[in-house]
Structure formats: structure tokens, C-alpha cells
Amino acid sequence: AQSVTQLDSHVSVSEGTPVLLRCNYSSSYSPSLFWYVQHPNKGLQLLLKYTSAATLVKGINGFEAEFKKSETSFHLTKPSAHMSDAAEYFCVVRPTSGTYKYIFGTGTRLKVLA
């Protein structure tokens, strides 16, 4: 069965320090993987997606993620956190076959300290 696990429900970083949000997936096939961000009282916005073209994916607002098949991971990183990065982040997997669904992780709330 396909699934996605976000290992941390909350992450706190200081402004200007690196951000690491962890995501592991389980899929029988080569999936597509996405990261979405949700700012307070807003909808979900796509940060980046992996579609097998390149394992290191660059997204908006300085975020990037690396697909590691051997570790079944797709961790989201940013070199330097800004206050505006404080939000909820969702890792999403879409298996290559068998379902029309996008499977969401439980989310990681990022807090950025001044």
C-alpha cells in the first residue's frame, strides 16, 4: 500500500538558519512526489514536485528537495529560513498506478523564531 510519513509534526528554527522537513514514502512503483505549503487561513500552494526528471528539485522561495530512492525519502530543505516561511507543509505522493488519489502526509508545522 502506498503511504507517506512526515516524521516531525512540528519544527522550530531560528531565522537565518537551515530548514529540514522530513518525508518518507512507501510505494510499489516510482511515484511522483510533491511538497505543498499552507500559510495560516490560506489554501495549499505547490512548492515543488519530483517527476523522475532530476533527483534534486528546486522550488519556489528557495526551497529544494532531493529524491532518494534507496532511502525512500523526499526531504525538503532551505538554506536560510525567513519569518514568512512559517506555515504548514505537506508531503504528497501520487503512485504511478492503481489509484487516482494524491496521498497526503499529516503535515509539519514550521515555526521560525526571530
Next chain:
Amino acid sequence: DTAVSQTPKYLVTQMGNDKSIKCEQNLGHDTMYWYKQDSKKFLKIMFSYNNKELIINETVPNRFSPKSPDKAHLNLHINSLELGDSAVYFCASSHIRTVQETQYFGPGTRLLVL
């Protein structure tokens, strides 16, 4: 131009009432979705339509009934509202043709049942 729009943005109503939420997308997508986000930010897929045909129908009370008059619109009707229906409901759309397709989300409808 708003890609995926929902109305209303806020909905406050009494238990037992019937209400509808409307969703429209102008992206030319063939597939639309309804998600429910609870107070812990968990996103749960409810329904999905592809070209007006129901393709995902998760275990939700039959008080919830989706309707897709055309592939640009997907409405959600809720009968006999209960306290537990209070949540944020998100509409989303995508193409279904490949698993690499991105889902685009509306701004959400915040439903409060009193």
C-alpha cells in the same frame, strides 16, 4: 484570474441545516476533488470527479453529496449538518492523464456548525 475558486469562503450555520459549497476551476482540468481538513490540519480526500464521472468516493456519510454539472464545476451539498462537520473544505483540480500532474487548490471554505 483565480484558478480554483470556492464560494462561500465562510459558512456559519445551525445543526440540522442543509448547505452547499460551490467550486469552479478555469484551468481546463478534467478532474476535481473535495478534501476535508480538520482542526489538526489532516487532509482527507472525500470525492473526485473526472469529466463529470465519480471516480473517488471515500467513506463519508451519505449526508454529503457531490455534484458535477460540468468538468469545470464541482459542488458539495451537505444535509442535516452536524457539529462534527465543522472543518475547512478544499476543492482542487488537476489533469488525470499522468501521475505527474499537479493539483491546484482553492482557498477553502471554513464551515462552522453551531
